[in-house]
Amino acid sequence: MKRILLGVSGGIAAYKSAELVRLLRKQGAQVQVVMTKSAMQFISPLTFQALSGNPVHTELLDADVENAMGHISLARWADVLLIAPATANILAKLAHGLADDLLTTVYLAATCPVVVAPAMNQAMWNKAVTQENVEKLLRHGVKVMGPEQGDQACGETGYGRMTEPTAICAQLFAQTESGDSKDNHYLAGHKVLISAGPTCEPFDPVRYLTNRSSGKMGYALAQAALNAGAEVTLVSGPVALLAPVGVELIKVTTAEQMYQAVMSKAVSHSIYIGAAAVADYSPVVNQPEKIKKQAEQLTLVLQKNKDILAAVAALNDCPFTVGFAAETHDLETYARDKLTRKNLDMIAANWVGQEQGGFDSDQNALHVFWADGDKSLPMIDKTQLAEQLMALIAEQLKAV
Numbered sequence: 001m002k003r004i005l006l007g008v009s010g011g012i013a014a015y016k017s018a019e020l021v022r023l024l025r026k027q028g029a030q031v032q033v034v035m036t037k038s039a040m041q042f043i044s045p046l047t048f049q050a051l052s053g054n055p056v057h058t059e060l061l062d063a064d065v066e067n068a069m070g071h072i073s074l075a076r077w078a079d080v081l082l083i084a085p086a087t088a089n090i091l092a093k094l095a096h097g098l099a100d101d102l103l104t105t106v107y108l109a110a111t112c113p114v115v116v117a118p119a120m121n122q123a124m125w126n127k128a129v130t131q132e133n134v135e136k137l138l139r140h141g142v143k144v145m146g147p148e149q150g151d152q153a154c155g156e157t158g159y160g161r162m163t164e165p166t167a168i169c170a171q172l173f174a175q176t177e178s179g180d181s182k183d184n185h186y187l188a189g190h191k192v193l194i195s196a197g198p199t200c201e202p203f204d205p206v207r208y209l210t211n212r213s214s215g216k217m218g219y220a221l222a223q224a225a226l227n228a229g230a231e232v233t234l235v236s237g238p239v240a241l242l243a244p245v246g247v248e249l250i251k252v253t254t255a256e257q258m259y260q261a262v263m264s265k266a267v268s269h270s271i272y273i274g275a276a277a278v279a280d281y282s283p284v285v286n287q288p289e290k291i292k293k294q295a296e297q298l299t300l301v302l303q304k305n306k307d308i309l310a311a312v313a314a315l316n317d318c319p320f321t322v323g324f325a326a327e328t329h330d331l332e333t334y335a336r337d338k339l340t341r342k343n344l345d346m347i348a349a350n351w352v353g354q355e356q357g358g359f360d361s362d363q364n365a366l367h368v369f370w371a372d373g374d375k376s377l378p379m380i381d382k383t384q385l386a387e388q389l390m391a392l393i394a395e396q397l398k399a400v
């Protein structure tokens, strides 16, 4: 990806896009900028002109542009259209196909991938109509990066901050750097479903049971599957990670929600990788009011959750199903037992506990088992480990 068309719309975060241009150019990209009228109230086109090294485009009806069809030539020029920040207004216009300025018209004319990085007040982001617009854009194939949670310029706290330029840049280039070449698309035509992260099981409005899973392995697998040319659906528990650009992200909180999301998608996918640390048990009662600190002892009664992996593997038309096993002892015995008991095609086992990789670590080692074989993948970065595991899955998938 070399030619990035950056759309800047009118939000406070527009100033961050200046840094974004700098970072994109540092990666070797050519950048052209389109600004909305509102954006120019927040930051001068001159800033973007100086940083991008190109004139900034602001007018749809521009007689100076050769043949007066700048929107078409800009759309054709771009390898990717990135809109950052994307206001609530621009999301609404894109979702409804309006084309009343240069940026929205370029969007309609673009055939390249489109990525938006929304930024707005948390209430604007949470408004049902904004969420509906975002869902619609996702359905139309637009990649949505962020927004992030945190303090906002308006003094409120919540989801609405634009993803930091460094993270936007890293994600845009992650795909190309780690093998976007068609030669590496060994999973082209496959749909891969991955569940990742922990689940949270509430027992009153402010408390829940969870675990230390960071989601890093599942997210790395999602990126590896994308790099291998697959269509990827990522069902994720609450994590502090950005989903790779290009995945369909389904956010869930509880084990039950994860079960429902995975089961609704499993049969339409050829591979399912259960990398989530799903809670085995959840509180029987979720109190509607906060539990008061009164009794000396408090007993929480837990019930066993549904087994997502076993349920997927038991489906009539089940995908190639890969499980994870995190063990503190007897790794092979437990992993092989889980493989056969749950009727899985493959299981990736790792040690957890002190001095090990596993949860929340950037590195990990895996011992992968299948019915008539096994392979050890040594302690390496989770990104590389995910690439190796994905290749192994593809190899075994071919063999069945």
Ligand SMILES: Cc1cc2nc3c(=O)[nH]c(=O)nc-3n(C[C@H](O)[C@H](O)[C@H](O)COP(=O)(O)O)c2cc1C
Pocket: 008, 009, 010, 011, 012, 013, 036, 037, 038, 039, 086, 087, 088, 089, 090, 119, 120, 121, 124
């Ligand atoms: C000071 C100020 C800050 C604003 N910040 C945002 C913002 O961060 N996100 C947003 O969606 N709208 C924001 N707005 C509202 C947009 O500027 C407004 O909806 C505008 O019509 C957007 O136009 P555009 O989408 O064509 O750029 C802000 C407005 C003002 C006056």
